[in-house]
Amino acid sequence: MPPLRLSHEIFPHLPDVKANHKAGLTNPYHTKILEEDPNNQFLILGSELREVAGHLRTWFQKKGEQNEGSQPQHHRLVVEVGCHYGHVLTQMAADHPNCYFLGLDITLKRVYQSAKKIKQQALHNAGVAYFNAHHLPHLFACHEIDCLVIFFPDPWHKKTKQQKHRLIQERFIRNLAPLLAPQGEIWFKTDCEHYFHSVDQLLLVHGFQTKQQSWLAEIHHHKKKQPYVSLFEQRFQELGQPIYEKIYSPPKSHQSIK
Numbered sequence: 001m002p003p004l005r006l007s008h009e010i011f012p013h014l015p016d017v018k019a020n021h022k023a024g025l026t027n028p029y030h031t032k033i034l035e036e037d038p039n040n041q042f043l044i045l046g047s048e049l050r051e052v053a054g055h056l057r058t059w060f061q062k063k064g065e066q067n068e069g070s071q072p073q074h075h076r077l078v079v080e081v082g083c084h085y086g087h088v089l090t091q092m093a094a095d096h097p098n099c100y101f102l103g104l105d106i107t108l109k110r111v112y113q114s115a116k117k118i119k120q121q122a123l124h125n126a127g128v129a130y131f132n133a134h135h136l137p138h139l140f141a142c143h144e145i146d147c148l149v150i151f152f153p154d155p156w157h158k159k160t161k162q163q164k165h166r167l168i169q170e171r172f173i174r175n176l177a178p179l180l181a182p183q184g185e186i187w188f189k190t191d192c193e194h195y196f197h198s199v200d201q202l203l204l205v206h207g208f209q210t211k212q213q214s215w216l217a218e219i220h221h222h223k224k225k226q227p228y229v230s231l232f233e234q235r236f237q238e239l240g241q242p243i244y245e246k247i248y249s250p251p252k253s254h255q256s257i258k
């Protein structure tokens with residue numbers, strides 16, 4: 001199977017399925033995506049994604065109206081970077097029907113599986129985009145994101161030579177800060193203590209502040225079980241490995257930007 005990982009293209013299209021098939025390059029998830037979601041109800045990519053960039057709430061409102069009738073003007077927008085198979089995304093979307101949830105991932109298989117889960121559960125407040133989070137400012141407008149969820153973004157972090165490829169670095173944080181709403185937040189989890197401390201330091205240096213709890217978890221505060229345990233988190237828990245997590249609110253300087 002060809003890798004089809006997003007690299008240089010910001011809004012990549014699905015390659016022409018027939019042409020690729022002839023060339024023996026068919027990724028089975030091309031065809032599956034087209035069959036499962038021909039009208040981009042759950043999964044957006046390529047030119048459709050480019051069109052809705054900076055207007056993600058409008059995209060959700062329109063699809064909500066098609067399925068459930070009139071939608072409130074302002075729903076919070078939650079973005080999950082590296083949504084994998086949509087495990088956490090769908091749980092959060094089911095718990096918060098008055099918020100919109102967009103998952104981003106860089107493999108066709110994972111966005112397809114996430115979209116399928118969203119469709120099966122008829123979660124009209126959730127969607128998934130085939131998009132590389134390195135390009136967030138191309139997809140979101142200033143203050144558009146209410147919560148950015150990043151759980152276990154880089155599994156290869158322990159190899160020193162790979163650390164330069166980590167997602168959360170200075171540039172990522174500089175790009176992200178203006179995209180967060182004034183009352184927005186970042187919810188970050190990792191299994192790597194060193195990565196955790198380096199991200200923590202970078203965020204604090206850039207004026208982010210720590211928060212006790214994410215508003216997403218508030219409805220679970222009375223429950224003993226921790227909410228939104230991702231598949232990677234489950235694996236680390238089973239191995240008895242510690243998890244490092246923190247919630248941050250954006251820098252005050254960005255809160256006055258209109």
Ligand SMILES: C[S@@+](CC[C@H](N)C(=O)[O-])C[C@H]1O[C@@H](n2cnc3c(N)ncnc32)[C@H](O)[C@@H]1O
Pocket residue numbers: 081082083084085104105106107110131132133134150151152153154155167230231232233
């Ligand atoms: C280690 S997995 C964690 C998945 C899930 N968040 C969890 O905690 O179980 C990392 C996920 O992030 C995705 N990913 C890696 N780099 C990404 C990027 N630059 N933009 C969007 N997704 C990315 C991967 O494809 C993968 O699904």
